[in-house]
Amino acid sequence: MSLERPDTVDDGAVEQTPDELEALLGDLVVDRDDHLNAPGFVIRPDTVQETLRTLKQQAGYDHLSVVSAQEYENRYESIYHLKKYDDPTQEVSVVVPADKDDPVSESGEPVFRTADWHEREAYDLIGIEYDDHPDLRRILLPETWQGHPLSMDYDKDRPQIATLPEHANPLEDHHKDAESDTMFLNIGPHHPATHGVLHLKTVLDGEQVADVEPDIGYLHRSEEQMAQSGTYRHQIMPYPDRWDYISAGLLNEWAYARAAEDLADIEVPEYAQVIRTMGAEMCRIAAHMLALATFALDINGDFTATFMYAINDRERVQNLLEDLTGQRLMFNYFRLGGVVWDLPEPREEFFSKTRDFLDQLPESVEEYHNLITSNEVFQMRTIDTGILPPEVAKNYGATGPVARGSGVDYDLRRDDPYGYYDELDWDVVTEDGCDNFSRLLVRMREVEESAKIIEQCVDLLEDWPEDERNIQANVPRTLRPDDDTEIYRAVEGAKGELGIYIRADGTDKPARFKIRSPCFSNLQTLPEMANGEYIPDVIAALGSLDVVLGEVDR
Amino acid sequence: MGTAPAQLFPEFIVDTLGLDSVIGEVAASLVAAFVVGNIILAFTGVAGPWAKRKITAAFTDRIAVDRIGPFGLLIIPAAAVQLLAKELIIPEGVDRPSWDIAPILLPSSALLGFSVIPMGQLGPINLHLADPEVGFALVFAFASIASVSLVMAGYASNNKYSLLGGLRAVAQNLAYEIPLIVTAMSVVIFSGTLQMSGVVGAQTETLVTIGGIAIPSWYAFVNPFAFVLFLTANMAEIGRNPFDIPEAPTEIVAGYQTEYSSAYFVLFYLGEFVHIFLGGAILAVTFLGGASGPGPESIGFIWFVVKIWGFFLFTQWARAALPRVRIDQLIEIGWKGMLVLSFANLVLTAVIVGVIA
Missing domain, CATH: 3.30.460.80 (NADH:ubiquinone oxidoreductase Nqo5 subunit)
Incomplete structure (x- = not known):
C-alpha cells in the first residue's frame, strides 16, 4: 500500500x-x-x-x-x-x-x-x-459457526455443534515453535485491562510485543438483527443505549433518530433539538470521564485516586441525566421526531443543578491535570507511545478522539451539522501528538467544550417561550418508508462516527439495519500502535482507544 | 559513640526469670522472638484487611469498611476467616515443592530481618533481639531473600503472567538493591560501625539547636540526598508504586501471585506487608534515628511504631497518586540514574568524613 x-x-x-x-x-x-x-x-x-x-x-x-x-x-x-x-x-x-x-x-x-x-x-x-482479502475469517462468531446468520437461507434452528476437540487449541498449531524465541500470550478475554471481554492474541519477544491481534465477538448480541425485527416507531430506540453502554446512550439514540428521521422525512422541532444537544453533550462528558478514569487505572494501577475522582464527576452528570430522562444508563429518551418528555419540573431546579455542575467542572479538570497530565512519570509513560500517524488513522477509518488525537480535524457535529450544534459557539479539539497522551488530552479538552455547549443550551432553554415548547413533531403511528430507499447517516458519538445504514422495503421494519461502530474501526488500529512496544504500552494504547466492547461487537 | 545500648530482649528475659542455663537461654530467645514476631504480624493484620482499605478510601473519597465492629475493625477476624476458608486451588503443572515453598519463604525472610532491628524500649523492655556486629549487613541480606521467593513463585506457577512477574521482580531487585546498599554504606561511613545499636546510637547526638529545639543528627538531616535516594530505592525494593511492576495487575495480572489462592495467597500478602514494615524499619534505623524521639527513652518503641507506620502511609499515598513506570524505564532509572548517584554519594561522603574527621 x-x-x-x-x-x-x-x-x-x-x-x-x-x-x-x-x-x-x-x-x-x-x-x-x-x-x-x-x-x-x-x-x-x-x-x-x-x-x-x-x-x-x-x-x-x-x-x-x-x-x-x-x-x-x-x-x-x-x-x-x-x-x-x-x-x-x-x-x-x-x-x-x-x-x-x-x-x-x-x-x-x-x-x-x-x-x-x-x-x-x-x-x-x-x-x-x-x-484478495488478506485474512478472510469469521470475526464476530466462533470459527466453527455453521451458516451465516443474516443470510436468507440461514436455519436458526440448526444446532450449533462444535465439539471441543474440533475447536483446536490455538497454541498447538501456529504458536509452538522450537526455533523461535518468542512467547504467545493470551491477554484476555478476562484481563483487568481489556475494558470488557476482549481477547488480544499477543506474541511477545521478551517484554516487547512482536505481534498483537485483537480477537473480538465475545459480546456479540445480534443487535443489527434485533433492530431488523423491530418497528421503526418505537421498538428500535431502546437498542442503541446498549451499544456504547458507558453512559453514551443519548449519543447512540441520536444516530438511529437521525437516520430514521431523514429516511421518513421527519422534521424535529427546534426546542427538542436543543434538549437533544444538551443531553447528548452530558452523555459525552460522562463517557469521557469514564475513559479518563479507566486510562488512569491502566497507567497508575488499581488504587489510583484519579479513578474515583473521575467516577465522582461522572456521577454528577449522571444524576443530571437521570433527572432529564428518568433513567441512569438505558435512557430510551429520544423518539423519532423529538424526545419523550420535557425537562423535569421545577425547571429552575434542573437548570441550577446543571449550572452547579458546570461551575465545578473547570476545577475538576484542573485537578486531573495536576494529578495525571502534569505528572512526569505519567508523561514518560504516555508521550511518544502508541503512535498513530494521521495517514494511518485515516486509512483505518479512525474517527472521534482517536483521529483528533492524531491531528485529523474531523468532527461530524461541525462538519455534517445536525441538532443545534451549528447555532452554538464551540470548537473542535485536535492534538498533533498522535500518541496516547494526545488522545487523553483531546478527551479532557472536549469535556470543556461540551460544558460550553451545555451552558449555551441551558441559556436557550431557560428563555424559551412557554407556548413554543414543542418536544415532538407529528409522526404517523406506523412508519412505512418507501420501498427500496436506502440511507446512511452518522452522528459524532462519544468514540467517533456512529453511523446507521437502513434499507427500507415498504414495511414498518427495516430490511437491513447496519451499525457503523466507531470503536470497531478504532480498535483495528491497535496493532499499528502496539507492535514493537512494551506490554504496558499495549495496555496504555488500548486504554487510550477507549473501546466499549458492547459497541465493537454489537 | 552514643549511649550504651540497653540490655537486649532475650537477655532481659533470662535475667528477670533467672534462667541462666543454655536451655533457659534458648527458651528465652524463642519467647522473645515469638513476642517480636507477633507484634509485626499484628501490625500486618491491622494493615492488610483494615488500615490499607481505610487509607485508600480516604485518598479516593470513599468510606470503606465500617459495617462490622467499631470503625469496621472486626473486618480483621472476618477477613482472616474468609481468606483461610477458601479453597486452595493447585493448578496443573506447577513445580512442587518450589510452588509451596515460595509463599512461606517471603514472609519468613522479612520476619527474619526484624531479628536485628532495634525497635526501642517499651518500659523496661528493650525490643531488640540480637545485635551482631554485622547486623546492618544481615538485615539487607534477609530482605533480599524475598526476590528468591518471587522468582520461585514466578517460574513454579506454570503461568506466563507469573513468569513475566518473576522476571520483572529479579530485574527490578537487581537494579535497586545495589543503590540501596551503596547508599546505606554511606551511613556506615558516618557511624563507623555495622552494628545496629551503633548506627542508631550515632544519631542521638544533637546536630544543631534552632530556637531552643535540638535537632538530632539523624542521617536524614545530615545527608538528605542519601535519604531521598534510599527512600526511592526502598520503594522499588518493596515493590510499591511507582515501582509495583512485578505485580502490575492491569498489565500482567498480579504477576507471580496470579496462581495463588487461599492460605498461600494470604502468606504472599502477609509477606508483602511484613516487607513494607521491614522497609520502614530499615529506613527508621538508618536515617530516622531508630526509636529516638521526644520524651523518655522508655517510650521509644512508640516512636518506632509511628515511623514505620508513617512509611506505610507513604507507600499507600504513592499508590493512590503515582503512575507506574514501565519496566525498561525502571531499569534505566536504576542502572543509569540511581547507581551513579549512589556511588557519587558514597565517594562524596567518604571524602567529607575523611577530611573532617
Missing part, C-alpha cells in the same frame, strides 16, 4: 457532482443506485479496488466509513460508504452486487485498510466472500 494520495488538501474539499464522478469512473459504472444520502454507483464485483482507488486518489474520498452487506432475493450486495475527511457531507456509495449462487466480490482492503474487518464481518454474517 504505497499508494500516496497525490491530491493536495484543496482537492479534497472540491465537490464533484454525481455526473462528474460518473464521468471520472467511466466504464467502471454499470448502473446508478442512488441513496438518500449519496449518489450510488453500481460496479462489477471484480473492479472494486480500481473504483475505490480512483475515488480515493482522484476525487479525494479518503474515508471508508463502513461496508454494509446484505442479501436480496436475486443477489448479494456490498456497499462501500465513502466520505471525505475534509468534508463528510460529500458522500458516495459504491454498490457491488455479487452472484446469488457464488457470492464473490473483490476486496477493498488493498485500498482502504479498514475494509479488512468490515469485509470479515460481511463474510461472517452475510456470507459474501472477498477475493
